[in-house]
Amino acid sequence: MKxxxxxxxxxxxxxxxxxxxxxxxEPIKTLIITGQNxxxxxxxxxxxxxxxxxxxxxxxxxxISPAKGEDMSDFVIDxxxxxxxxxxxxxxxxxxxxxxxxxxxxxxxGGVVIYxxxxxxxxxxxxxxxxCALGGWENRDENSGPYxxxxxxxxxxxYSEGVGGSHGRQHEYVLNAHHTQHPVVKxxxxxxxxxxxxxxDRMRGPGNIKDLIYSAYSxxxxxxxxxxxxxxxTVDYGKARIFHVMLGHAxxxxxxxxxxxxxGFQVLxxxxxxxxxxxxxxxxxxxxxxxxxxxxLRKDYKEK
Numbered sequence: 001m002k003x004x005x006x007x008x009x010x011x012x013x014x015x016x017x018x019x020x021x022x023x024x025x026e027p028i029k030t031l032i033i034t035g036q037n038x039x040x041x042x043x044x045x046x047x048x049x050x051x052x053x054x055x056x057x058x059x060x061x062x063x064i065s066p067a068k069g070e071d072m073s074d075f076v077i078d079x080x081x082x083x084x085x086x087x088x089x090x091x092x093x094x095x096x097x098x099x100x101x102x103x104x105x106x107x108x109x110g111g112v113v114i115y116x117x118x119x120x121x122x123x124x125x126x127x128x129x130x131x132c133a134l135g136g137w138e139n140r141d142e143n144s145g146p147y148x149x150x151x152x153x154x155x156x157x158x159y160s161e162g163v164g165g166s167h168g169r170q171h172e173y174v175l176n177a178h179h180t181q182h183p184v185v186k187x188x189x190x191x192x193x194x195x196x197x198x199x200x201d202r203m204r205g206p207g208n209i210k211d212l213i214y215s216a217y218s219x220x221x222x223x224x225x226x227x228x229x230x231x232x233x234t235v236d237y238g239k240a241r242i243f244h245v246m247l248g249h250a251x252x253x254x255x256x257x258x259x260x261x262x263x264g265f266q267v268l269x270x271x272x273x274x275x276x277x278x279x280x281x282x283x284x285x286x287x288x289x290x291x292x293x294x295x296x297l298r299k300d301y302k303e304k
Contacts, residue, residue, distance in 0.1 A: 027056070028057055028059065029083055031061050031079070032049065033087055035063075035064040038117060039249065050302070051260075052273060057270070057283075063077050073095050082110075085102075086115055088115050106239075111273075113243050115269075118132075119134060119136065120135060129145070130235075131240075133244060134204065135203060136202070136204070141164055142159065144164050144204045145207060148209065166200075167224070170196050171197075174292060176217075176228070177190040178212040182213060185213050186281070192292055193292055195297060199229065199231070208235060210233070210234045214268075232246070267283075270283060288304055
């Protein structure tokens with residue numbers, strides 16, 4: 001009798017191990033939501049797909065909304081098959097059912113990446129503003145929450161009046177690391193040069209940043225705020241794992257797309273996406289990562 005129990009226990013343990021191993025080997029099922037944006041979503045969502053799938057870690061589907069001004073009532077999304085949702089969307093409100101399903105997905109601990117202008121979306125939806133922590137444009141102002149920036153080795157919440165969201169001219173700039181032991185940033189350089197991109201500044205919102213990963217100085221000489229601005233961070237929102245990356249302004253074409261072809265952007269997107277989906281980062285630090293002095297590009301959206 002004891003022998004049979006041991007055999008059953010052994011087979012149960014092995015079955016559990018094999019199931020977990022198979023799950024770990026499966027690509028991370030990912031949904032990119034797009035279809036409306038004040039940015040070039042027809043380029044950005046394909047670039048994101050290529051970055052994720054070329055790594056071998058992700059399998060990507062799209063949810064493409066109706067065009068601006070069209071009926072959104074049938075744009076109902078089933079989030080249940082996905083371990084990761086990437087938001088590349090800034091446009092008309094989703095229908096109430098999609099809103100409900102999205103919040104339920106997050107309540108259960110879903111993984112989300114907020115990419116670039118997605119943090120401009122839905123200014124009148126309080127839960128979404130909590131999900132982003134910081135947002136801009138779309139008539140955001142002091143009623144949307146404080147400005148949040150880095151000063152004197154801490155995040156400052158500034159409740160002064162003013163518009164939410166701006167940026168100077170596109171240029172190369174240096175990212176500065178903060179939470180260096182976080183899985184997303186661990187092993188990456190503390191300072192590295194990002195390819196030509198917008199540098200979002202004067203962003204406003206609830207400011208519920210959990211881990212500040214990278215910031216950058218928004219130089220007044222480029223039309224910026226003169227502040228050290230939080231650009232890459234995680235968000236404190238219940239059980240959900242949310243990775244917010246403000247980098248990556250889409251270019252005119254996939255071939256002319258320096259902000260998204262930047263190796264630093266691609267590595268952060270990959271590591272942040274894996275962390276949001278699983279809570280871990282298994283990817284090694286690549287040899288082609290940029291330095292503080294020199295940018296690095298992956299023009300074909302994959303590691304060389």
